[in-house]
Amino acid sequence: MTDAALSAPLSSRRATIGRLLSDPATVAGLVLCSVVVAGALLAPWLSPRDPLEQNIIDRLTGPGSEYLLGTDQFGRDVLSRLLWGARISLMVSFLSISAALVIGGAIGMISGYIGGRFDLVTMQVMDVLLSFPSLVLGMIMVALLGSSITNLIIAIALTAIAPFARIARAPVLVIKERAFIEAGRALGFSHLRILLVHVLPNIVTDLLVMGTLWMATAVRTEASLSFIGLGVKPPTSTWGGMMRDGFENILDSPWLCIWPGLAILVLVLGLNLVGDGLCDVTDPKATQ
Amino acid sequence: MSASETLLDVHDLAKHFTLTKGFPRPVTTTVRAVDGVSFAVQRGEAFGLVGESGCGKSTAARAVLGLIPPDAGRVRFAGTDVTDAKGSTLQRLRRRMQIVFQDPYSSLNPRRTIGQALTEPLGVHGLARGRAARERAIALLEEVGLPPSAYDRHPHEFSGGQRQRIGIARALSVEPELIVADEPVSALDVSVQAQVLLLLKDLQARRGLTFVLVSHDLGVIRWFCARVAVMYLGRIVEDGPVSRVFGTPRHPYTRMLRDASPIPDPGIRSQLPRIVGEIPSAADPPAGCHFHPRCPRASDICRTVYPQWRADGEGGVACHHPED
Amino acid sequence: MIVFVVRRLLTSIPTLLAVLTLVFLLVRVVPGDPAIAILGDRATPETLAALRAELGLDRWIGTQYFEFLGHALRGDLGTSMVTHRAVWTEIAEALPHTIVLTLAAMAIGCLIGIPSGVWAALHRNGTIDVLTRLLSLLGLSFPVFVSGIFLLIVFALQLHLFPVIGNPRPGDWVDGLHKLVLPAITLGIVMAAYVVRVTRSSMLQVLGEDYIRTARAKGVSRRGIIWRHGLGNALIPVVTVVGLYVGILIGNSVLTEIVFNRPGLGKVIVSALTQRDYTMLQGMMVIYCFLIVIVNLITDISYGLIDPRVKQ
Numbered sequence: 025m026t027d028a029a030l031s032a033p034l035s036s037r038r039a040t041i042g043r044l045l046s047d048p049a050t051v052a053g054l055v056l057c058s059v060v061v062a063g064a065l066l067a068p069w070l071s072p073r074d075p076l077e078q079n080i081i082d083r084l085t086g087p088g089s090e091y092l093l094g095t096d097q098f099g100r101d102v103l104s105r106l107l108w109g110a111r112i113s114l115m116v117s118f119l120s121i122s123a124a125l126v127i128g129g130a131i132g133m134i135s136g137y138i139g140g141r142f143d144l145v146t147m148q149v150m151d152v153l154l155s156f157p158s159l160v161l162g163m164i165m166v167a168l169l170g171s172s173i174t175n176l177i178i179a180i181a182l183t184a185i186a187p188f189a190r191i192a193r194a195p196v197l198v199i200k201e202r203a204f205i206e207a208g209r210a211l212g213f214s215h216l217r218i219l220l221v222h223v224l225p226n227i228v229t230d231l232l233v234m235g236t237l238w239m240a241t242a243v244r245t246e247a248s249l250s251f252i253g254l255g256v257k258p259p260t261s262t263w264g265g266m267m268r269d270g271f272e273n274i275l276d277s278p279w280l281c282i283w284p285g286l287a288i289l290v291l292v293l294g295l296n297l298v299g300d301g302l303c304d305v306t307d308p309k310a311t312q
Numbered sequence: 313m314s315a316s317e318t319l320l321d322v323h324d325l326a327k328h329f330t331l332t333k334g335f336p337r338p339v340t341t342t343v344r345a346v347d348g349v350s351f352a353v354q355r356g357e358a359f360g361l362v363g364e365s366g367c368g369k370s371t372a373a374r375a376v377l378g379l380i381p382p383d384a385g386r387v388r389f390a391g392t393d394v395t396d397a398k399g400s401t402l403q404r405l406r407r408r409m410q411i412v413f414q415d416p417y418s419s420l421n422p423r424r425t426i427g428q429a430l431t432e433p434l435g436v437h438g439l440a441r442g443r444a445a446r447e448r449a450i451a452l453l454e455e456v457g458l459p460p461s462a463y464d465r466h467p468h469e470f471s472g473g474q475r476q477r478i479g480i481a482r483a484l485s486v487e488p489e490l491i492v493a494d495e496p497v498s499a500l501d502v503s504v505q506a507q508v509l510l511l512l513k514d515l516q517a518r519r520g521l522t523f524v525l526v527s528h529d530l531g532v533i534r535w536f537c538a539r540v541a542v543m544y545l546g547r548i549v550e551d552g553p554v555s556r557v558f559g560t561p562r563h564p565y566t567r568m569l570r571d572a573s574p575i576p577d578p579g580i581r582s583q584l585p586r587i588v589g590e591i592p593s594a595a596d597p598p599a600g601c602h603f604h605p606r607c608p609r610a611s612d613i614c615r616t617v618y619p620q621w622r623a624d625g626e627g628g629v630a631c632h633h634p635e636d
Numbered sequence: 637m638i639v640f641v642v643r644r645l646l647t648s649i650p651t652l653l654a655v656l657t658l659v660f661l662l663v664r665v666v667p668g669d670p671a672i673a674i675l676g677d678r679a680t681p682e683t684l685a686a687l688r689a690e691l692g693l694d695r696w697i698g699t700q701y702f703e704f705l706g707h708a709l710r711g712d713l714g715t716s717m718v719t720h721r722a723v724w725t726e727i728a729e730a731l732p733h734t735i736v737l738t739l740a741a742m743a744i745g746c747l748i749g750i751p752s753g754v755w756a757a758l759h760r761n762g763t764i765d766v767l768t769r770l771l772s773l774l775g776l777s778f779p780v781f782v783s784g785i786f787l788l789i790v791f792a793l794q795l796h797l798f799p800v801i802g803n804p805r806p807g808d809w810v811d812g813l814h815k816l817v818l819p820a821i822t823l824g825i826v827m828a829a830y831v832v833r834v835t836r837s838s839m840l841q842v843l844g845e846d847y848i849r850t851a852r853a854k855g856v857s858r859r860g861i862i863w864r865h866g867l868g869n870a871l872i873p874v875v876t877v878v879g880l881y882v883g884i885l886i887g888n889s890v891l892t893e894i895v896f897n898r899p900g901l902g903k904v905i906v907s908a909l910t911q912r913d914y915t916m917l918q919g920m921m922v923i924y925c926f927l928i929v930i931v932n933l934i935t936d937i938s939y940g941l942i943d944p945r946v947k948q
Contacts, residue, residue, distance in 0.1 A: 049769075049770065049773075148650075148651075148654065149654070149658075151651075152651065152654045152655050152658055153658070155651075155655070155883060155925075155928045155929075155932065156655070156658075156883070156924070156925070156928065157883045157884060157886050157887030157888075157924060157928070158884075158887060159887035159888065159890065159891070160886070160887050160890065160905070160920075160921075160924055163890070163905065163909060164662070164909070164917060164921065165662075167909040167912070167917065168662075240776075240777065244777075244779040247779050247781075247782075248779050248780075248781060248891055251779075251781050251891070251894075252890075252891070252894065252906055252909075253910065254909065264781075267781065267782070267785065271785060271895075274785070274788070274789065274793070275793065278789045278793065281785045281786075281789065282786070282789070285782040285785060285786060288779060288782055289777055289778060289782060292777040292778075292779070293773065293774060293777035296773050296776055296777050297773060300773060
């Protein structure tokens with residue numbers, strides 16, 4: 025965070041939201057995200073059928089009036105599976121990124137605040153984690169932990185801790201040099217109070233913006249792991265898993281890959297658009 | 313200000329910063345920011361610490377308050393050792409000595425209202441809560457000349473001078489006995505400086521506060537303080553009553569500072585500054601007396617031996633060839 | 637310059653050691669007994685003990701660590717538990733395919749990304765800029781397996797321009813190139829999306845600098861400003877970013893290789909994962925780490941070559 029951002033009035037929150045909503049790209053992103061969230065929340069009511077119900081006679085039916093988006097190789101309704109799959113994508117990405125944000129944010133904040141040799145070592149470890157391709161790290165973690173939703177969340181969270189630590193640390197280095205932190209020490213405030221009351225509010229915006237962008241990455245990672253067959257176990261419907269099944273029938277039923285592919289794209293693009301918009305609004309340097 | 317109680321006693325205080333740089337053969341440089349500083353401040357007194365920027369006066373001030381751990385020396389506050397204080401002892405000491413910062417723009421958290429800034433210390437030290445805290449905060453605002461309406465506003469809504477007043481109010485909230493003011497007016501517009509200084513002087517009289525005023529501005533020190541110590545490259549070179557030190561400086565450096573500082577009355581101004589020169593780096597101070605490269609009176613001994621402290625009645629000087 | 641390179645080489649040693657340690661810890665600290673993970677819950681205690689002995693898991697963890705380090709640094713990655721071939725041989729067969737794919741994707745990414753980024757920066761806030769920005773976001777939003785499958789559907793299944801199966805015939809260069817196009821584009825899209833964004837912001841920053849204004853005031857032509865003064869300086873951060881994102885490319889190459897059924901590290905790692913080939917996985921991680929450390933090294937050195945400030 026820059027000095028300008030630090031001294032920027034907080035009371036302009038309403039103005040920030042206004043600016044956010046005046047950017048058509050951000051609004052489009054919000055709409056895309058809302059569609060997916062609504063679909064996930066309303067899945068029990070919106071789904072025409074049970075996502076696990078198999079109608080072998082109707083297997084690999086193309087999109088039409090009976091099955092709006094067609095059926096898969098077991099005759100399951102693709103639309104219903106998409107709606108229920110949205111729940112998995114949102115839940116896994118949200119929980120894993122929340123965990124990464126809290127853990128990584130705390131590591132970065134404390135490391136930057138303490139400084140010195142501790143900071144040096146911590147950041148070295150984070151750099152090592154950061155340099156590892158996150159997809160490969162996620163694959164290996166899931167493979168070692170065994171695939172379940174919890175383990176998937178742990179694995180994805182682990183891949184995202186290092187970037188959050190970096191993001192949290194940088195502004196702390198600036199903030200801790202400011203006189204109001206020293207004033208707090210002179211007034212006998214505990215380190216915990218200084219961190220929570222005086223440092224955290226100044227970095228939380230950065231963390232949340234970053235969280236939106238990383239949630240997009242988490243959705244991609246979850247889908248990729250499911251596509252490889254390392255995600256949530258079948259028959260639970262996940263978008264990546266649907267693409268994996270569909271890929272086997274790609275020659276005659278390409279829609280099985282197209283619909284979940286588009287669903288992933290809609291959610292990830294939506295999150296990226298919102299995150300990008302937030303970035304621009306909160307960082308005065310990036311605007312214009 | 314006669315023979316009263318010594319509130320603050322600083323003895324041989326030292327703070328060094330080390331910097332290791334370079335590869336494969338790292339070079340460690342030690343900056344002796346504060347290198348053996350001693351002074352004492354009486355209760356109710358205003359004591360000045362003056363010197364050019366980089367002489368270590370701000371570092372000394374922070375070490376006095378226990379905000380940075382000194383490498384050597386002792387700081388005693390009303391008989392209690394500050395340097396070793398921990399936990400509740402430190403907490404109690406913190407209440408009794410406060411700091412006012414140079415930069416009013418960074419000394420207040422931009423995200424907290426003035427009310428929050430003023431009531432937070434009250435809560436931490438268990439002095440007042442809720443309604444009582446609010447009332448005390450508003451009283452503090454009035455004491456520093458700000459309207460009660462300031463309570464709910466954010467720092468960015470105030471000017472530099474007003475923020476400095478808020479910073480002073482925050483320092484007063486815990487009812488300290490000593491206030492260390494680190495260049496309290498040098499970031500302010502000249503027109504505002506006098507107001508803030510007047511406020512500090514007024515507070516000193518009304519609350520019986522003891523002040524350590526750190527400044528590079530001789531005018532400010534001359535007006536505000538009774539006694540002064542002059543620092544050069546981490547050491548005190550001369551101290552004594554303000555009128556004596558600035559009236560008849562004994563150390564050539566004090567004279568140089570005095571002569572470089574404009575005095576409103578042209579009749580008093582003796583001559584134009586004779587020496588200009590650059591202040592050497594504290595990482596690599598000259599051998600012997602640190603001041604010798606800039607000194608008109610330097611002799612051979614000045615280039616090799618650091619001068620002993622020579623005490624006189626109310627102060628002293630560290631110079632081989634002091635003026636009389 | 638030589639001093640700089642040597643110094644950089646030396647500093648990458650601790651990183652490498654740290655990464656190796658991380659790999660070692662990751663495999664061992666993760667809860668669960670690898671022997672059970674490999675053999676399943678119903679394995680007898682005797683077979684489990686035998687496997688633990690084979691893996692060296694029955695010994696003190698410190699011994700295991702130093703043995704692992706020693707072997708890894710000598711390039712000995714052990715034998716695969718499934719194929720019983722040397723891990724290094726398996727990897728060495730697959731590695732060139734992955735490197736070719738990654739390099740091609742990098743080239744595509746830079747060829748598309750840098751010019752578009754410069755173009756967007758020069759037409760800041762214009763239609764081109766907005767369009768580039770949206771396209772790059774779109775590119776970032778595609779998981780590579782989705783974009784790969786979509787490309788496959790359009791270009792291979794509908795238009796029949798490219799083959800579906802990507803196993804290149806050995807020695808046939810034309811065939812190899814032909815089969816490289818779609819995978820490389822799939823992977824290149826990701827790279828291009830990142831490069832566009834960095835180039836644009838870096839170029840914008842450089843164009844705002846005083847020396848550009850000075851050049852303009854001196855009467856340097858627009859073309860001269862862009863090419864001589866602007867681009868040279870703007871590319872410095874781009875190089876770092878390209879290096880940083882090679883890690884992402886390597887990760888994504890796994891998915892690309894699966895979609896296009898190409899030989900490469902991706903196929904090796906996925907089969908190791910599904911078959912719980914423990915030694916193979918460990919070896920793969922070591923190799924990935926080496927690759928990343930080497931790429932970081934090359935990035936830093938090329939950074940030193942471009943940026944005169946680093947040379948000292």
